[in-house]
Amino acid sequence: MNAPVAGPVLIIGSGLLGASVGLALRRAGVATYLEDADPDAVRVAVERGAGEGSAITDPRIVVVAVPPGAAGAVIAEASRRFPDATITDVTSVKAQPLGEAVALGADAARVIGGHPLAGREVSGPAGARPDLFDDRVWVVAPMDAGEPRRADDVGALARTCGALPVRMSPAEHDRAVAVTSHAPQVVSSLLAARLLEVDEEAVAVSGQGLRDMTRIADSDPALWRAILAANSERVADVLSALADDLQAVVADLRAGDGRPPGPSATLDALERGVSGRQRIPGKHGAGAREFAVVSVMVADEPGQVASVLVAMGELGVNLEDIRIEHVLGRPSGLIDISVRPGSVAVLEAGLRARGFDVRS
Amino acid sequence: MNAPVAGPVLIIGSGLLGASVGLALRRAGVATYLEDADPDAVRVAVERGAGEGSAITDPRIVVVAVPPGAAGAVIAEASRRFPDATITDVTSVKAQPLGEAVALGADAARVIGGHPLAGREVSGPAGARPDLFDDRVWVVAPMDAGEPRRADDVGALARTCGALPVRMSPAEHDRAVAVTSHAPQVVSSLLAARLLEVDEEAVAVSGQGLRDMTRIADSDPALWRAILAANSERVADVLSALADDLQAVVADLRAGDGRPPGPSATLDALERGVSGRQRIPGKHGAGAREFAVVSVMVADEPGQVASVLVAMGELGVNLEDIRIEHVLGRPSGLIDISVRPGSVAVLEAGLRARGFDVRS
Numbered sequence: 016m017n018a019p020v021a022g023p024v025l026i027i028g029s030g031l032l033g034a035s036v037g038l039a040l041r042r043a044g045v046a047t048y049l050e051d052a053d054p055d056a057v058r059v060a061v062e063r064g065a066g067e068g069s070a071i072t073d074p075r076i077v078v079v080a081v082p083p084g085a086a087g088a089v090i091a092e093a094s095r096r097f098p099d100a101t102i103t104d105v106t107s108v109k110a111q112p113l114g115e116a117v118a119l120g121a122d123a124a125r126v127i128g129g130h131p132l133a134g135r136e137v138s139g140p141a142g143a144r145p146d147l148f149d150d151r152v153w154v155v156a157p158m159d160a161g162e163p164r165r166a167d168d169v170g171a172l173a174r175t176c177g178a179l180p181v182r183m184s185p186a187e188h189d190r191a192v193a194v195t196s197h198a199p200q201v202v203s204s205l206l207a208a209r210l211l212e213v214d215e216e217a218v219a220v221s222g223q224g225l226r227d228m229t230r231i232a233d234s235d236p237a238l239w240r241a242i243l244a245a246n247s248e249r250v251a252d253v254l255s256a257l258a259d260d261l262q263a264v265v266a267d268l269r270a271g272d273g274r275p276p277g278p279s280a281t282l283d284a285l286e287r288g289v290s291g292r293q294r295i296p297g298k299h300g301a302g303a304r305e306f307a308v309v310s311v312m313v314a315d316e317p318g319q320v321a322s323v324l325v326a327m328g329e330l331g332v333n334l335e336d337i338r339i340e341h342v343l344g345r346p347s348g349l350i351d352i353s354v355r356p357g358s359v360a361v362l363e364a365g366l367r368a369r370g371f372d373v374r375s
Numbered sequence: 376m377n378a379p380v381a382g383p384v385l386i387i388g389s390g391l392l393g394a395s396v397g398l399a400l401r402r403a404g405v406a407t408y409l410e411d412a413d414p415d416a417v418r419v420a421v422e423r424g425a426g427e428g429s430a431i432t433d434p435r436i437v438v439v440a441v442p443p444g445a446a447g448a449v450i451a452e453a454s455r456r457f458p459d460a461t462i463t464d465v466t467s468v469k470a471q472p473l474g475e476a477v478a479l480g481a482d483a484a485r486v487i488g489g490h491p492l493a494g495r496e497v498s499g500p501a502g503a504r505p506d507l508f509d510d511r512v513w514v515v516a517p518m519d520a521g522e523p524r525r526a527d528d529v530g531a532l533a534r535t536c537g538a539l540p541v542r543m544s545p546a547e548h549d550r551a552v553a554v555t556s557h558a559p560q561v562v563s564s565l566l567a568a569r570l571l572e573v574d575e576e577a578v579a580v581s582g583q584g585l586r587d588m589t590r591i592a593d594s595d596p597a598l599w600r601a602i603l604a605a606n607s608e609r610v611a612d613v614l615s616a617l618a619d620d621l622q623a624v625v626a627d628l629r630a631g632d633g634r635p636p637g638p639s640a641t642l643d644a645l646e647r648g649v650s651g652r653q654r655i656p657g658k659h660g661a662g663a664r665e666f667a668v669v670s671v672m673v674a675d676e677p678g679q680v681a682s683v684l685v686a687m688g689e690l691g692v693n694l695e696d697i698r699i700e701h702v703l704g705r706p707s708g709l710i711d712i713s714v715r716p717g718s719v720a721v722l723e724a725g726l727r728a729r730g731f732d733v734r735s
Contacts, residue, residue: 190573207650207652207655208650210654220541236646288589
């Protein structure tokens with residue numbers, strides 16, 4: 016463990032992220048102070064132990080944790096108020112708010128963009144947690160004029176909060192999240208919206224794949240509108256390329272005679288998908304752990320899944336992931352357990368010896 | 376439980392689906408016979424108890440369980456060989472193979488399309504299971520000329536296999552799966568393929584949303600090419616409409632000034648996504664159970680998830696679904712447990728009383 020970041024730290028904005036930054040820093044013994052346009056938010060955050068609500072004149076670091084639309088102006092104001100401080104933020108888009116801040120007079124040498132990848136579907140200081148950033152990626156995004164030691168400050172702040180700092184430019188960050196987060200959000204919403212065009216019986220033939228693909232379509236439209244607006248060019252580029260890809264598959268499907276083996280450009284798209292999927296950190300990711308899946312059929316009764324996991328513990332096998340199949344919205348009896356490949360043999364044998372119905 | 380379907384039943388094709396149909400029917404005491412171009416497949420299926428390998432001259436029902444590209448011809452041949460039998464199939468596309476069968480001389484009155492929604496990522500009779508169809512939807516799709524009593528036969532067959540028969544026309548079926556399965560498959564593959572365009576650091580900012588959306592991109596490209604080819608017109612229609620939707624969002628994003636609250640057509644797409652998502656049977660589905668989510672932070676050690684589920688069992692709360700958050704491909708300490716809404720209070724209180732860290 017490195018030494019904690021040098022404080023004091025002023026956090027402007029005492030919502031979920033701001034208050035969680037405060038809790039995480041306080042956990043490491045760093046002096047933190049909180050501000051918010053809403054005095055109730057400060058009060059709740061202070062009560063939760065996220066820091067002091069009193070004024071501070073000489074913060075070493077200022078963390079701006081306000082909604083995307085307000086970030087630029089608040090960063091600029093913080094830069095004016097605290098001419099020696101390193102200023103950072105936690106907004107999920109970087110180039111637009113940072114550019115706006117500089118246009119409003121912020122000091123580009125001292126303003127270092129930040130983005131902890133730790134969103135949850137709750138908001139407000141009541142949902143704040145000291146461990147919200149543990150093991151999460153925290154993007155540190157200095158502008159061209161950014162001073163290296165200021166970027167190092169923000170990296171130390173991220174590490175002190177338990178996160179893994181990853182350095183990239185604001186433009187690189189925005190291109191990356193356009194591909195990995197913003198465009199998928201739009202696609203998920205549009206796929207889910209297609210279901211409004213079909214009748215009730217057709218929706219009944221929905222499987223787990225569609226459920227997985229539309230999960231994030233449940234997100235807050237107003238919040239996402241603001242995020243997409245702030246990264247509109249990058250997202251538009253990705254969505255436009257995706258629309259072109261779709262039209263290429265459409266043309267390919269329509270050109271075919273409708274008989275297997277079927278169109279080759281479509282096959283190419285499917286094969287590229289398999290390759291792209293392998294780049295995602297995780298199950299198949301480069302440098303990350305590779306998992307294998309063991310499937311077990313259990314009775315649809317309370318405690319059945321627990322009994323499988325208890326048996327796993329007895330066998331000394333660590334659970335990496337678990338997935339319960341759903342049929343017509345009800346959980347079916349089939350669970351998929353992800354474990355490290357070296358554990359598959361002992362797990363399968365051990366579960367079978369205990370009378371569990373392991374699928375081959 | 377209704378009486379089992381009247382046999383004997385001949386199953387042509389002894390792969391995963393064919394052998395599973397045999398096992399499910401044998402479980403109910405129905406006489407079944409198996410054929411396959413590959414004698415080894417029949418031998419394995421017979422050994423597994425899926426039915427008899429001997430010839431039969433007067434099956435009451437014939438189930439064609441061969442790959443999509445071969446289904447039409449095999450249905451037509453079965454119709455000729457068994458002039459009194461009801462003929463059905465298990466292909467995941469309906470209009471194309473049924474139309475081909477009729478063009479090849481099959482009796483459209485006796486041929487009733489079928490599609491059990493029970494695919495697994497394994498193949499061959501060794502992976503067959505008697506409970507593969509339990510509680511699954513099984514589409515029964517008669518053509519216009521189909522005799523009602525023949526469709527009733529196939530419905531009874533589906534019920535005997537443990538499934539829930541849903542009646543629709545071949546065209547209705549193909550339109551439905553184009554929206555709920557085939558188009559999402561292409562979209563998932565193309566989204567995953569986009570990851571081939573970005574560098575390693577960018578992929579590091581992938582979250583759970585992208586992981587969910589690209590899960591089915593792992594599927595077998597050759598199989599999916601055949602499925603998409605057999606339903607090419609319907610899938611092309613859905614993908615084309617989706618590409619138009621994407622271009623509308625692109626135009627909307629590019630027309631904006633990049634500042635919140637942001638473009639309204641994009642907001643509309645996001646809001647329609649929320650509505651569409653609510654139509655999916657399951658978590659939010661009409662007529663299906665509504666689930667609530669309780670989040671628990673656990674230590675990243677063996678047995679921790681099991682201990683939560685054991686406590687749930689002690690509290691008498693049934694697990695509907697469980698999800699483990701992942702960070703950089705590693706499981707984080709946060710698990711999301713889906714339960715019925717009426718169980719939330721007792722579960723949260725009970726877990727807290729046992730010392731678990733329940734998120735508010």
